[in-house]
Amino acid sequence: MQTSPAHAAHHNDREIETREEFDATVSARGTLAGYRVQGVDLTDRTRELLATDTSGAVFLGCLMRENAEAKIRADGALVFPPVPDLPFDPYRGHVYTPDELFASLGKGYEETPDALAYAWYQRTKADGDIYASMLRAVHDDSVSDALDELLNGARVVGVMGGHAMARGTQAYEGAARLGRALARAGFTVATGGGPGAMEAANLGAYAAPYDDAMLEDACRLVGKAPSFTPSITEWARCAFEVRARWPKGNASVGIPTWFYGHEPPNAFASHIAKYFANATREDGLLARSNAGVVFLPGAAGTVQEIFDNATPNYYESRGEPTPMVLVDRAHWTERLPAWPLLRSLARERSMESRIALVDHVEEAPEALARLGC
Structure with a gap:
């Protein structure tokens, strides 16, 4: 394993x-x-x-x-020297774990290191204090260094999608099956580390060593708290209940941000690289997805990620273009028609052979393989 x-x-x-x-x-x-x-x-x-x-x-x-x-x-x-009275270590040498960020969850999410770091960020982000901004920058650089060390030699597939995808839905279960299929194929699954489609893909990767019934049972268990609203505490507890029942899960990566700190990180990513600067996090997630990116249905954030990924592929600024697979034809051609624009951008460029649109999430792994992974 x-x-x-x-x-x-x-x-x-x-x-x-x-x-x-x-x-x-x-x-x-x-x-x-x-x-x-x-x-x-x-x-x-x-x-x-x-x-x-x-x-x-x-x-x-x-x-x-x-x-x-x-x-x-x-x-x-x-x-x-260490900085006193900070809820995080700006010089940390390793990325976070779910147990670290959710420590003290028994007292309520508000008492966890994750929530305390977000509260500190909320207090300091707009005050113009060079000291606070320096601490955030040092922390984020330390996390990037740790993430590079962690992923050295890995074949990483990014899975992008909306935070609003509810547990207990067919879409959530489909994203989880995608994460499982990618992990079983030997890829390291990387997501934005938050709820919804991101959590589902990390859960699927976690479930890879177990039989198929385990994932069905896990989806049913977390479905008791469909969303992180109104209670992050209950939402997180359901995830830790799954982890306690099946403790030998496969590793995957989540890359969330305190910029969207009202969205908690998910507990199924074994390695969590959490940033203060969202721009650093977004670029880092896509840049490290060296084996391709799968885009599940999402809204503004996912649309932004599609074209954030398309730009270096268009200019080949990171070398050979990496595969991009968009899932759900109706979503990406009718509701939010990103696919026609992406296809027009790619025309007669080397990235043209590295993009695909599929109808169903089950088709995504085969599409990645076809595009050259």
Whole structure:
């Protein structure tokens, strides 16, 4: 069973993101000179810090004792201390997990780290404070770095679609079957990380190791709370109930944003790269979907994603165009006629052979394969 979305998740060999990596580096190399140590609690590694060369090193948000900090500053290392009273770590070395973002859900969603980070963002986003905007930027850059490390070597298919798709509907179950089919085909499923079609695709990927009856049962269980309104708490609890019943799910990725913080992240994406800046999140999600993107029916946000993805394919700014599959002919030709415009843009360009429109979600995996995945 696939437990990580990447076949090989490497990071820069000068980066240290855990105490285990810290100990191994000190033991094997005998020096920390030039290393970047990111978000590691070093309060009980004072002896090692005092005895090890740290010249040219950078310590980002690492807890440490005063004498250790004084010594490494004297070595010429840069120390960016932890920021007090923040509901998030701007220097984090890894993407989030559902358990991390939904910690304290038993007290209600309002008490979770996800909700507290959104509340902080709401308080600071419009005040023009350079300090707050810097913290958001540092956080988002750290998340991007962690996401790149996570997805190194993975074949990623993005699944885009509206947040309004309700649990318990045929559309939701179809999106879940799509996510399962993609995961079973060896792809890493990546979504916008929110509710609706995004959650359904992550749930389907989660269900990939289990028999088909499991997904039917899971869809029925989450259907007890069809939407994240009026209660995010109940909506999230249903998802964690599914995860508790079937704990060995397949990995997938969600890339949500606190810009739309009234929409919670979904609990079926095992790895959650959550951003403050929506533009960074949107571009990053599409750019990392290196094996193609499936667009399920959606509204303005999904239309924007279609053409955000079409533009680099049109100009080949990211290299060879990646496949684009639009699902639901009536939706994309009549209700929101994005397909005719996309087809006109693609005419006589290399992307022309990389776009497809299908009637049903079950046709999407075959269409991706036909387009060159």
